[in-house]
Amino acid sequence: MATGRRDLFRAVGAASLAGLASGVPAIAAPAPAPAPRATNWRRDAEGKRIADLGNGSFLNPLISGDRPDPAILKDGDDYYVTFSTFDAYPGLLIWHSRDLVNWQPLKPALHRNIGSVWAPSLHKDRGKYLLYIPVKAKPQNDIFVAWADDIAGPWSDPIPLGLPNHIDPCHAVAEDGSRWLFLSGGDRVRLSDDNLSLAGKVEHVYDPWRYPSDWIVEGFAPEGPKIHHIGDWYYMLTAVGGTAGPPTGHMVIAARSKSLHGPWEDHPGNPLVRTTSRDEAWWSRGHASLVEAPDGSWWSLYHGYENDFWTLGRQCLMDPVRFRPDGWFEMTGGDLSQPIAKPTSGEALPHGMALSDDFSAPLALGSKWAFFKPTADEGTRVSVRDGVLHFRARGDAPSSGSPLLITAGDRSYVFECDIEIPAGGRAGLILFYDDKLYAGLGFDEDRFVTHQYGIERARPANPHGRRMKMRVTNDRNIVTFDTSGDNGKTWLRFDRGMEVSGYHHNVRGGFLMLRPGLYSARAGTAQFRDFTFRAFDPDKA
Known part of the structure; x- marks a missing residue:
């Protein structure tokens, strides 16, 4: 159907429904097409x-x-x-x-x-x-x-x-x-x-x-x-x-x-x-x-x-x-x-902040990073030394231990991190709405764990052992995962992609957003190095 005819039918149909609701028949002329949105940020x-x-x-x-x-x-x-x-x-x-x-x-x-x-x-x-x-x-x-x-x-x-x-x-x-x-x-x-x-x-x-x-x-x-x-x-x-x-x-x-x-x-x-x-x-x-x-x-x-x-x-x-x-x-x-x-006066300060973190400075809690529903002692779980974030485990999954999250404001982005776990530990990268709705990928020394719909699902074999680099790509709510056991020289695409456009308030409530982050679970203290974040315009990538 041609675009013009489709818009006409949509407008007339909407007007007719409004008329039926009020008891008065209604016919409306087609609404003008919306102006193209600027996207040249x-x-x-x-x-x-x-x-x-x-x-x-x-x-x-x-x-x-x-x-x-x-x-x-x-x-x-x-x-x-x-x-x-x-x-x-x-x-x-x-x-x-x-x-x-x-x-x-x-x-x-x-x-x-x-x-x-x-x-x-x-x-x-x-x-x-x-x-x-x-x-x-x-x-x-x-x-x-x-x-x-x-x-x-x-x-x-x-x-x-x-x-x-x-x-x-x-x-x-x-x-x-x-x-x-x-x-x-x-x-x-x-x-x-x-x-x-x-x-x-x-x-x-x-x-x-x-x-x-x-x-x-x-x-x-x-x-x-x-x-x-x-x-x-x-x-x-x-x-x-x-x-x-x-x-x-x-x-x-x-x-x-x-x-x-x-x-x-x-x-x-x-x-x-x-x-x-x-x-x-x-x-x-x-x-x-x-x-x-x-x-x-x-x-x-x-x-x-x-x-x-x-x-x-x-x-x-x-x-x-x-x-x-x-x-x-x-x-x-x-x-x-x-x-x-813009307003015509006023000093322009540098805008925003970097979301990448090499963990060379004290953890920027409350500005860059934040816990979800932390307990009173949550801050004792994290420390930064020599370019490493040490993150003590809590719970068995993101749902039972407060993850560390950032606020990403772009439609498409990639984040990755070098993650090392202790024996018996589990850690990974997530996209987290709340403790009932999240997605992501974690691993222990033998197997991956797939987080989807806020539950833990497939457990394929982990070929990398207790240390790997992990990458999450969120391209307009289509999510893919890649892992590397040789410090990023080669990458393996994880065989489960996800679509997360429904991870939001109108599905779950709470007025939150889907936030990138990392978690540490089960046992011991996981080590995170070189967290990098990059947003991108998929139409220009």
Whole structure:
């Protein structure tokens, strides 16, 4: 069938289904074909995507890989952002920028496992930096607060606030000087003057705008309120429609008030951001904040899933904002599939970090590497000496021992490592979503072990013994494994390939991403040398 006829039938069919659902017959003209997506990212020395194109423009994602729920802080000429880190620890890595486009990782702010971290909030009030940290945990959920005198830390031990029924806090200061946390569901609660405890009960202050009932969404789920005091107005941005699920679900709405105490007036153009078609470059866009650039322009940071790559998690996106004469604002970046002109001032810091590791320096826990659901003593399992990572075994497989993982933000990449195991040990390389869903290849001294669907499967003979180089190639969710017993001079293709496009939230839940990593199991201490990572563009390889 010709492409034009197929598009016509698709559009008419969708309109007819909508008409049947509402009881009114409907016919629609064919939707215009989406503009081709730009894919001409700059690449760093490891082949990873860089948003800054070097010509006065940038191309989303701003920070690639799983960087959901961006919490951004403007602090003079400096900008800081952190993201939900869920079960990865150390967590809440702080990133630093001076131009809003190029970002450097600093240090993690959270070192003790207090639960799965969802949608933190980063603020500065009267010289003190504040992090409000909602967690899913047992025996109950809560929101914690941590503080620091320096953004680089040390950060205080998290203090529980006693808010088990809310997520997505946002700190705000009212015109009368009172301090508040705005919460999911249109609620808020007053804080003590030092911001470290509650000074009242939760109260409902806003009924969020509702989209038409026939829109395809995951659920109403009003969450992620972000409060900004700009000029004479307090603006509240809220996410509705559900965070994942259908690509057309998540969206950004706004309201405003002359007082933080309300009443709140809905934006006449709601929703300000919404994916309207699965053909768009970015799906499920929402959870937005506003920030002013060094040149006085305004921008919004939010997250979204890359088309067909739920496995990469929700990536950080940036959208230009225009304020109108009536005081309302609008996002102007369209579907974010094309390059966008950068802010015109601000120092460009070197962006990102190398993911390769020769283990010649202390292990970069919390910036490059992170454990999954670590116990209190997890850090004692790893040490670095003379270019070798020593990784003590735990459990029998990746599911029963916390692996070490990195965040890779490219559609295609290769990683490899020299691995040596002790007698009775097992180790390998993995692509890990969580302890119930992962893929990879491990070995003991006699046999390989194939990890697939989160279970251990085939056990073919291992021809290399207790030391080998192992390579994993993930080419747009098609995974292959290669091994070498002669330090990479010759490689053997492992005879089981995998397809991992379903290793994501809409299958498993948890709002995570598929992360490369390594594990050590069964007995003794495995040794890892020369971990190398390289992203690539398969269309140009």
